[in-house]
Amino acid sequence: xxxxxxxxxxxxxxxxxxxxxxxxxxxxxxxxxxxxxxxxxxxxxxxxxxxxxxxxxxxxxxxxxxxxxxxxxxxxxxxxxxxxxxxxxxxxxxxxxxxxxxxxxxxxxxxxxxxxxxxxxxxxxxxxxxxxxxxxxxxxxxxxxxxxxxxxxxxxxxxxxxxxxxxxxxxxxxxxxxxxxxxxxxxxxxxxxxxxxxxxxxxxxxxxxxxxxxxxxxxxxxxxxxxxxxxxxxxxxxxxxxxxxxxxxxxxxxxxxxxxxxxxxxxxxxx
Amino acid sequence: xxxxxxxxxxxxxxxxxxxxxxxxxxxxxxxxxxxxxxxxxxxxxxxxxxxxxxxxxxxxxxxxxxxxxxxxxxxxxxxxxxxxxxxxxxxxxxxxxxxxxxxxxxxxxxxxxxxxxxxxxxxxxxxxxxxxxxxxxxxxxxxxxxxxxxxxxxxxxxxxxxxxxxxxxxxxxxxxxxxxxxxxxxxxxxxxxxxxxxxxxxxxxxxxxxxxxxxxxxxxxxxxxxxxxxxxxxxxxxxxxxxxxxxxxxxxxxxxxxxxxxxxxxxxxxxxxxxxx
Numbered sequence: 085x086x087x088x089x090x091x092x093x094x095x096x097x098x099x100x101x102x103x104x105x106x107x108x109x110x111x112x113x114x115x116x117x118x119x120x121x122x123x124x125x126x127x128x129x130x131x132x133x134x135x136x137x138x139x140x141x142x143x144x145x146x147x148x149x150x151x152x153x154x155x156x157x158x159x160x161x162x163x164x165x166x167x168x169x170x171x172x173x174x175x176x177x178x179x180x181x182x183x184x185x186x187x188x189x190x191x192x193x194x195x196x197x198x199x200x201x202x203x204x205x206x207x208x209x210x211x212x213x214x215x216x217x218x219x220x221x222x223x224x225x226x227x228x229x230x231x232x233x234x235x236x237x238x239x240x241x242x243x244x245x246x247x248x249x250x251x252x253x254x255x256x257x258x259x260x261x262x263x264x265x266x267x268x269x270x271x272x273x274x275x276x277x278x279x280x281x282x283x284x285x286x287x288x289x290x291x292x293x294x295x296x297x298x299x300x301x302x303x304x305x306x307x308x309x310x311x312x313x314x315x316x317x318x319x320x321x322x323x324x325x326x327x328x329x330x331x332x333x334x335x336x337x338x339x340x341x342x343x344x345x346x347x348x349x350x351x352x353x354x355x
Numbered sequence: 356x357x358x359x360x361x362x363x364x365x366x367x368x369x370x371x372x373x374x375x376x377x378x379x380x381x382x383x384x385x386x387x388x389x390x391x392x393x394x395x396x397x398x399x400x401x402x403x404x405x406x407x408x409x410x411x412x413x414x415x416x417x418x419x420x421x422x423x424x425x426x427x428x429x430x431x432x433x434x435x436x437x438x439x440x441x442x443x444x445x446x447x448x449x450x451x452x453x454x455x456x457x458x459x460x461x462x463x464x465x466x467x468x469x470x471x472x473x474x475x476x477x478x479x480x481x482x483x484x485x486x487x488x489x490x491x492x493x494x495x496x497x498x499x500x501x502x503x504x505x506x507x508x509x510x511x512x513x514x515x516x517x518x519x520x521x522x523x524x525x526x527x528x529x530x531x532x533x534x535x536x537x538x539x540x541x542x543x544x545x546x547x548x549x550x551x552x553x554x555x556x557x558x559x560x561x562x563x564x565x566x567x568x569x570x571x572x573x574x575x576x577x578x579x580x581x582x583x584x585x586x587x588x589x590x591x592x593x594x595x596x597x598x599x600x601x602x603x604x605x606x607x608x609x610x611x612x613x614x615x616x617x618x619x620x621x622x623x624x625x626x627x628x629x630x631x632x
Contacts, residue, residue, distance in 0.1 A: 242527025
């Protein structure tokens, strides 16, 4: 059985696509056959972050409309053999997504032997976002440590509770995970930012990880390499931890405590 | 052929009973009504979510010579209230109401207690003056799935048999639950931006952070209980309070109850800490 995981948030710019790219890569690195679908019809970002934008020929809408088959549309990742990307369409709009069409794509992916299917949700609560979460078995809700982002995440959790197939059919509810991204322990210490504990207290779902704010993320997306590939960086380590926790391994939280820079660091600068 | 058998039935009539809200209109001047509604409902233009309503003029101060129905109706519709009829309206105003598309209902066709025949709307008891949302039903798309429209009970509010609505999962921003005729129990708290309404009392285990309205049909003995108090608004039988300047220190984040004290015409909302030990 393929597990369908939606990466969602409500608010834009919180790191959904970065997270989708890194977690799908992480799962593929663990040996799972993984597909990641960009549901942001009209805006198409995932292929850029994954560095495969030049290889896009067919997209999700083509497959939904039966203009191409899955094998034609799936793009093999340049780093991992068992990771495939299904890009969004840039020329169509969200109305082109139909529930039956999406369901068929997911079923077909399952027949192709995929273990995990990640759905990278667009921002907002419109059609694209609802389509991305409709068939989810699990949801990773990405939130920045900031009130409006938390409020939007809360809203999307409500929609998950009411519009997902699992909810409508009265099956076991979608398993929810909270991922706090762009976290800056220093700004939390200074009282400028909500702590991850505050965020979790507000949303009341299990925490799967905290991703520190880092310039590496920008650099990684410019290069078209998922951040999880940046060897020895905090961000990559944090995402590897998230993947491990997703697979039910125990990992302590890292990068959440603020350490004052030492004397040498203060004298000689550096980050 | 299915077509043939349906040929004569392009439209079919069946009796239905409808729970409907009564708006006691005490002023017919559209401008003054607009001010009052704005005061009451503030920035919530979609407050009534298309709810049908009967306009009752029994409490109208002095009867005007004429009523600008177009203005009054468009004002109410702006709040998505859907007036369907009028009652207790003076004879000389009825023709205008009819022309405005409203049904003129005979006062005796209502029985507040028992909805006897089909198509006889039930009339809730009058709520005290600023009564927000007497009968909002949960919005079908967003309401939590475990919040079915509780079966309407003819029993009224006082026999203890009204159904209790229990919500097991956290209520999220944008969700709304209405416990019709009875109490509401939240087992996992509620988030800011969500709304709970009960005709009886509200019991919230976990954070109470959205809008909580108890005694929505005028039960002044209804109360709100919470183990973690921090709402945006509380209301009992229409007497409400917001917390612009923050929640009082004695109850913020703690167990607290909200109830009405005082006599019939001078109700005040009292918020007190709950002692468990």
